[in-house]
Amino acid sequence: xxxxxxxxxxxxxxxxxxxxxxxxxxxxxxxxxxxxxxxxxxxxxxxxxxxxxxxxxxxxxxxxxxxxxxxxxxxxxxxxxxxxxxxxxxxxxxxxxxxxxxxxxxxxxxxxxxxxxxxxxxxxxxxxxxxxxxxxxxxxxxxxxxxxxxxxxxxxxxxxxxxxxxxxxxxxxxxxxxxxxxxxxxxxxxxxxxxxxxxxxxxxx
Amino acid sequence: xxxxxxxxxxxxxxxxxxxxxxxxxxxxxxxxxxxxxxxxxxxxxxxxxxxxxxxxxxxxxxxxxxxxxxxxxxxxxxxxxxxxxxxxxxxxxxxxxxxxxxxxxxxxxxxxxxxxxxxxxxxxxxxxxxxxxxxxxxxxxxxxxxxxxxxxxxxxxxxxxxxxxxxxxxxxxxxxxxxxxxxxxxxxxxxxxxxxxxxxxxxxxxxxxxxxxxxxxxxxxxxxxxxxxxxx
Numbered sequence: 430x431x432x433x434x435x436x437x438x439x440x441x442x443x444x445x446x447x448x449x450x451x452x453x454x455x456x457x458x459x460x461x462x463x464x465x466x467x468x469x470x471x472x473x474x475x476x477x478x479x480x481x482x483x484x485x486x487x488x489x490x491x492x493x494x495x496x497x498x499x500x501x502x503x504x505x506x507x508x509x510x511x512x513x514x515x516x517x518x519x520x521x522x523x524x525x526x527x528x529x530x531x532x533x534x535x536x537x538x539x540x541x542x543x544x545x546x547x548x549x550x551x552x553x554x555x556x557x558x559x560x561x562x563x564x565x566x567x568x569x570x571x572x573x574x575x576x577x578x579x580x581x582x583x584x585x586x587x588x589x590x591x592x593x594x595x596x597x598x599x600x601x602x603x604x605x606x607x608x609x610x611x612x613x614x615x616x617x618x619x620x621x622x623x624x625x626x627x628x629x630x631x632x633x634x
Numbered sequence: 635x636x637x638x639x640x641x642x643x644x645x646x647x648x649x650x651x652x653x654x655x656x657x658x659x660x661x662x663x664x665x666x667x668x669x670x671x672x673x674x675x676x677x678x679x680x681x682x683x684x685x686x687x688x689x690x691x692x693x694x695x696x697x698x699x700x701x702x703x704x705x706x707x708x709x710x711x712x713x714x715x716x717x718x719x720x721x722x723x724x725x726x727x728x729x730x731x732x733x734x735x736x737x738x739x740x741x742x743x744x745x746x747x748x749x750x751x752x753x754x755x756x757x758x759x760x761x762x763x764x765x766x767x768x769x770x771x772x773x774x775x776x777x778x779x780x781x782x783x784x785x786x787x788x789x790x791x792x793x794x795x796x797x798x799x800x801x802x803x804x805x806x807x808x809x810x811x812x813x814x815x816x817x818x819x820x821x822x823x824x825x826x827x828x829x830x831x832x833x834x835x836x837x838x839x840x841x842x843x844x845x846x847x848x849x850x851x852x853x854x855x856x857x858x859x860x861x862x863x864x865x866x
């Protein structure tokens with residue numbers, strides 16, 4: 430059997446492009462708008478979300494046979510909230526400046542629909558290993574879009590990449606101007622819209 | 635019935651496990667977090683007197699060195715007299731002095747003001763003439779990002795530089811945040827006592843203006859002594 434036909438492969442790679450949580454399922458848009466002005470914050474946010482998503486999927490999948498049906502949402506949220514607070518604490522201890530910039534958006538990972546969505550639809554009904562892969566895959570899918578948007582926004586909005594000036598001063602001297610729209614939330618909205626369009630067109634067949 | 639008990643038991647065990655894990659993480663990381671907050675405060679003090687700009691990323695050591703070379707914390711009583719640290723009472727106020735070449739260039743007042751959603755904390759540096767603001771920074775607040783949250787941004791804080799806390803006659807009037815831009819709204823002679831406000835965040839401006847006035851009034855005896863050249 431070819432590797433591309435195995436279940437694990439599909440579980441991992443499908444959410445990265447085909448059923449991408451942001452551009453395919455249109456989930457988790459709010460944080461994608463808020464933290465993508467700079468690449469640095471987008472990368473840290475992506476790592477935090479992937480961490481939470483992978484482990485919440487794994488833990489919930491491990492407990493799936495014991496979780497009482499009537500309180501399952503509460504249980505899922507407790508697990509997610511614990512992981513998010515843990516990630517937030519670690520960021521405050523070791524990446525203080527970035528954690529200040531991300532401000533409330535790390536805490537808001539708790540309400541990110543991707544995580545509860547994956548826990549409900551996948552982790553509750555599948556074994557731990559596949560759930561972990563699904564979590565990481567969806568995390569990467571989210572990260573991929575977030576970082577793409579951040580690259581575009583930082584480049585067109587500030588003329589920088591990773592905080593380094595990439596558009597030479599000569600351009601500015603010649604009359605080039607940064608695009609103010611890209612720094613604001615609508616810039617992200619439009620960029621994500623274009624990515625959704627691109628994706629829908631490419632993967633039509 | 636047994637289902638209910640099972641649910642309750644499960645919830646209880648889960649809460650216990652999650653709770654203890656978080657407690658463990660929180661206490662374990664506390665030391666690092668406090669160090670970061672301390673460093674951030676030092677950075678803000680340095681920024682308020684222009685020794686550091688907001689953009690550059692500097693190492694912990696450089697901040698520590700810059701701070702210890704230029705900044706000194708002292709305590710003053712309600713009459714603006716300096717009191718030694720060992721004998722400070724609970725009504726005494728903390729103030730930071732920025733000296734260069736043995737001369738005090740500016741003094742830095744910690745600001746704690748009410749905001750719309752929570753406390754706003756920052757620093758205001760005033761030059762040694764006791765009247766001109768040399769810088770203002772905010773290191774913690776809970777205002778709405780994009781609206782009141784703009785108080786932490788460079789453009790807002792830059793407006794304070796060079797403004798006065800005295801009017802033309804030399805009377806204390808504090809500094810206030812205007813509703814919108816200063817130009818055209820405030821009479822010419824009072825413009826130096828106002829900074830541009832943030833559109834969509836007039837409540838934040840109102841609370842911060844009141845907080846600044848209250849704090850500056852408390853430090854007024856100390857500022858007075860600078861104006862009379864009693865402190866060098």
